[in-house]
Amino acid sequence: MSALADTQISVVKPTSAAVHRTNAVTRLMVPVPLTLVLLMTLDWVSAATALLALALLMPFAGLSAKQFWLRTLPVWIAAPLSGVTMLLYGRPDGTVYWEFGLAQISDGSIAIAIATMLRVLAIALPAVVLFITVDPTDLADGLAQILRLPARFVLGALAGIRMIGLFLDDWRALELARRARGVADTGRIRRFAGMALAMLVLSIRRGSKLATAMEARGFGGDIPRTWARESRLGWADAILFAIGILVSIAVVWTSVATGHWNFIFA
Template structure:
């Protein structure tokens, strides 16, 4: 179960890029795409991203498996917008509060493409991010507070243990014949047991980190240097270029729809 939390080793080029650059590229691309709700900009961005996915070094199975939540969420979001979105133009279907119109369908298409255009590159980029490398980058490149970075890293490292603990609790309860019936009651009791276990583990971890001077108010040193080089800037520039190209195409096509308008 913890495999879904592990970084994927694609090509050495994409894996060796600083996680801060991946974060910046995803932020720039997403920031450009949320400025407008139109299908042209989202479609252009998605096409350009698909061309770059080929260089991520991920196998087809890994790509589809890890991006499956995005592929499931996008149609559901579009369906909601189609039924309850802003009504305009010809109305095709109407029942109670649900109303499908020409405008809501166009908005649903734009939403579908936009979710894919923002979600897919974010997932692909962060598949090859190691949490420790990300923490090094946040602290050394972005100069975020060390206590915040190390605390977040420790919490992220414990997520995999929580999943294992949940499975162990489930097997232990079944072995004792507890909770064989009543799924809701079993889940609630198991969740409470996991909460207690998590609090105890978190307290022990906090004490151990404090004993090792992780919270000392001094300038920290880092075991590994986080370098932000030329290829990192290239990735950030690609994210901004894709977003800018999508905006220009939408403006030229006359479909630009600024969300503040």
């Protein structure tokens, strides 16, 4: 358990921004209404409205420009890729500009590609921005005390998350050890397979020891447990959740008012 306590997850340190005073559960739940709204329609207006709201609220997130771009880089890579897929294989409509086999670029596929790319950004960016400073322990406290999830599940998930950093350290140490023995200079696929098998065995052993240690300390008991830190909701949480609801309403209203609302379940 000492290794568990020493392991740290890469989390952006909280600042004095207002959003960082909210509960971790609130930051987890705030993007849900907006996500549901964006999943119900496929149009560029709703997604663009959500991105505009995110841009206006970014100064209150407490993130520097470097932190924002580094942490959201995978989203900016994934969004264009999803757009390219829809551009080539989306629903053909209107003028066809290029065609090769099953791939076809038309007015309809271009519109769907733009809407898909913006929708991916509008769904993923708020979640990343809000969740980037959440401490796993704070989240576990909130899940167990506020959402009333089973303590065994919450603490097991927390232990697994805390072990990620240790897993990465073990991988690097194993790689250096194999290089020192001269068995990792050739055959990258074979080397990766061997290291993956070794890490699987090590993870199973460490997981078994951790589970035994946690059971011995009463983490798996049926008696209602106490918590070292109380997790509670306040006015800041209500305001943040209200902002999320208002943004969702604004997205729907703007899309319907402009005639671009495209209900995909109709």
